Amino acid sequence: MSNRELLYARDVYGTVLKELGKLYPEIVVLDADLSSSTRTSLFAKEFPHRFFNVGVAEQNMMGISAGLASCGKVVFVSTFAMFATARPLDQIRNTICYNNLNVKIVATHGGITVGEDGASHQAIEDIAFLRSIPNIKIIVPCDAPESAEAIKVAYKTEGPFYIRLGRAKVPTIENKKDFVLGEGYVLEEGKDLAIIACGIMVNEALIANQILKKKGYSATIVNMHTIKPIDKKLITTLAREYKRLLVCEEHQSIGGLYSAVCEVVADSEPVIVKSVGVKDRFGQSGLPQELMDIYELSSIYIAQRAEELILQ
Amino acid sequence: MEEKIEALRIKAKQIRRLIIEMLGKAKSGHPGGSLSSVEIVTCLYFSVLRHNPKQPNWPERDRFHLSKGHCCPVVYAALALCGYFDREELWKLRRLGAMLQGHFDRRVPGIDVSSGSLGQGLSVALGMALAGKLDNKDYRVYCLLGDGEIQEGNIWEAAMACSHFKVDNLCAIIDYNGFQIDGRVKDVMNLEPLRDKWLSFGWNVIQCDGHSIEELLNAFEQAKITKDKPTVIIAHTVKGKGVSFMEGVVDFHGRAPTEEEMKLALKELGDE
Numbered sequence: 001m002s003n004r005e006l007l008y009a010r011d012v013y014g015t016v017l018k019e020l021g022k023l024y025p026e027i028v029v030l031d032a033d034l035s036s037s038t039r040t041s042l043f044a045k046e047f048p049h050r051f052f053n054v055g056v057a058e059q060n061m062m063g064i065s066a067g068l069a070s071c072g073k074v075v076f077v078s079t080f081a082m083f084a085t086a087r088p089l090d091q092i093r094n095t096i097c098y099n100n101l102n103v104k105i106v107a108t109h110g111g112i113t114v115g116e117d118g119a120s121h122q123a124i125e126d127i128a129f130l131r132s133i134p135n136i137k138i139i140v141p142c143d144a145p146e147s148a149e150a151i152k153v154a155y156k157t158e159g160p161f162y163i164r165l166g167r168a169k170v171p172t173i174e175n176k177k178d179f180v181l182g183e184g185y186v187l188e189e190g191k192d193l194a195i196i197a198c199g200i201m202v203n204e205a206l207i208a209n210q211i212l213k214k215k216g217y218s219a220t221i222v223n224m225h226t227i228k229p230i231d232k233k234l235i236t237t238l239a240r241e242y243k244r245l246l247v248c249e250e251h252q253s254i255g256g257l258y259s260a261v262c263e264v265v266a267d268s269e270p271v272i273v274k275s276v277g278v279k280d281r282f283g284q285s286g287l288p289q290e291l292m293d294i295y296e297l298s299s300i301y302i303a304q305r306a307e308e309l310i311l312q
Numbered sequence: 313m314e315e316k317i318e319a320l321r322i323k324a325k326q327i328r329r330l331i332i333e334m335l336g337k338a339k340s341g342h343p344g345g346s347l348s349s350v351e352i353v354t355c356l357y358f359s360v361l362r363h364n365p366k367q368p369n370w371p372e373r374d375r376f377h378l379s380k381g382h383c384c385p386v387v388y389a390a391l392a393l394c395g396y397f398d399r400e401e402l403w404k405l406r407r408l409g410a411m412l413q414g415h416f417d418r419r420v421p422g423i424d425v426s427s428g429s430l431g432q433g434l435s436v437a438l439g440m441a442l443a444g445k446l447d448n449k450d451y452r453v454y455c456l457l458g459d460g461e462i463q464e465g466n467i468w469e470a471a472m473a474c475s476h477f478k479v480d481n482l483c484a485i486i487d488y489n490g491f492q493i494d495g496r497v498k499d500v501m502n503l504e505p506l507r508d509k510w511l512s513f514g515w516n517v518i519q520c521d522g523h524s525i526e527e528l529l530n531a532f533e534q535a536k537i538t539k540d541k542p543t544v545i546i547a548h549t550v551k552g553k554g555v556s557f558m559e560g561v562v563d564f565h566g567r568a569p570t571e572e573e574m575k576l577a578l579k580e581l582g583d584e
Binding site for chain 1: 371375377418424425426427429432433438440441442443444446447466469470472473476477
């Protein structure tokens with residue numbers, strides 16, 4: 001597992017965007033002074049006239065994207081997850097989502113693993129901000145290839161999207177299934193509980209399963225890449241089958257995937273659901289791995305929470 | 313020219329009557345800023361805009377975006393008079409299930425993007441203008457802003473970007489009626505020196521009497537021939553214009569006329 005390929009999801013984003021740009025002239029890309037970090041610079045270099053750098057002005061960027069989309073453009077909008085959601089939330093809600101416009105917000109630097117930049121740059125509430133808004137679809141891919149698939153699906157699917165990518169390199173997950181919007185899937189079958197994860201937490205959950213197996217337990221690991229629309233059918237089936245669910249996300253436990261899963265089971269198949277997520281705290285500076293540990297998100301903590309849940 | 317101006321004056325009066333009736337029947341809404349925008353909207357829909365009510369989505373159409381979405385009655389009235397939809401719809405304004413929502417809404421034929429949350433429209437208009445440039449289309453984009461509205465920071469982000477991207481196909485109009493909900497604009501949050509602000513942001517600035525059809529038509533003409541920069545028309549207007557007891561009365565920013573006031577206002581405005 002340690003030898004797996006490590007890739008930047010944002011590198012893949014830039015490359016895929018460039019490829020899509022060649023095929024589809026209606027694609028326009030906007031960035032707010034972070035194009036070298038988000039990798040929209042790759043598109044900008046190839047198609048300078050279809051790329052607009054709006055400077056440090058995210059609210060304006062969202063409004064411009066809406067205007068472009070209203071004229072038939074498919075608009076990809078990028079900046080860091082913190083500034084792609086919190087600052088222009090009103091523009092996203094009232095102008096992009098209410099009008100159901102074809103704007104694809106692809107944010108990089110999501111989550112606590114942004115690392116050294118600290119709390120102001122660690123978007124760990126972004127999913128919560130957006131999840132309650134009608135029309136938008138939310139994807140948190142688990143690795144670089146899945147990010148590529150998600151971006152292509154977002155292009156092909158009418159309406160607003162939010163795709164959250166990270167800053168750091170991520171290992172490529174083996175044995176993934178084809179990406180289908182709104183359909184999570186089982187990566188590993190186990191017997192004692194189901195672990196539902198998204199983003200980089202899928203890899204952590206897979207490692208946690210190794211730890212659990214050494215102790216004689218095993219978990220079913222689910223990649224829930226789409227947070228909205230959430231896969232109610234799969235969650236209900238898992239709840240019925242395992243009675244114990246553990247939800248892992250690089251996000252506050254409030255308002256993200258954990259909340260989405262709880263909403264489904266509370267409504268259909270009430271079982272106990274525990275969370276591995278940030279516990280109503282802000283982030284801080286540190287190395288990504290240090291932060292994953294101190295906020296109890298890494299595999300060892302997932303294994304601990306899983307064991308507690310099994311023994312409960 | 314005189315005939316044309318007279319015809320537009322008649323349209324403006326019709327629109328004023330429709331606004332009063334619409335809001336009177338709806339028993340809620342925003343008369344003040346709708347009435348102050350009447351000549352601006354009349355000039356646009358009945359003279360300036362290239363549009364076709366029978367083909368609301370005609371790709372070559374000029375775009376009009378109302379950034380101050382609460383003043384939708386003036387645009388709804390103009391669209392109805394143009395024949396975008398049946399005039400009977402006007403009497404359902406703000407009712408459950410109505411096409412005419414309380415704020416500017418794209419479910420109405422002829423409206424491209426909904427608005428309502430202030431300060432976002434100039435960005436939207438910029439996106440439309442950039443799309444026109446990308447597609448080598450010669451349509452123009454018009455965006456009507458409120459004066460109170462431009463206290464929003466987003467407006468100035470957009471103002472900076474419009475001149476940066478040199479969208480000479482974009483024309484913003486500020487309905488400078490001088491009032492906002494809490495009082496006079498100059499008391500709540502002064503905008504002056506307004507002309508200098510827009511000039512320093514790189515815009516072609518035209519000031520005019522926002523109730524003079526002649527001056528407005530000239531301003532729109534000047535905007536059309538200005539190259540390499542966007543134009544803003546600062547239209548000096550009177551809030552509640554045309555109804556004596558509404559003019560300059562801040563209460564009528566967001567209060568509909570009562571049955572009595574509606575009758576009085578219609579009487580004052582005279583026959584269609």
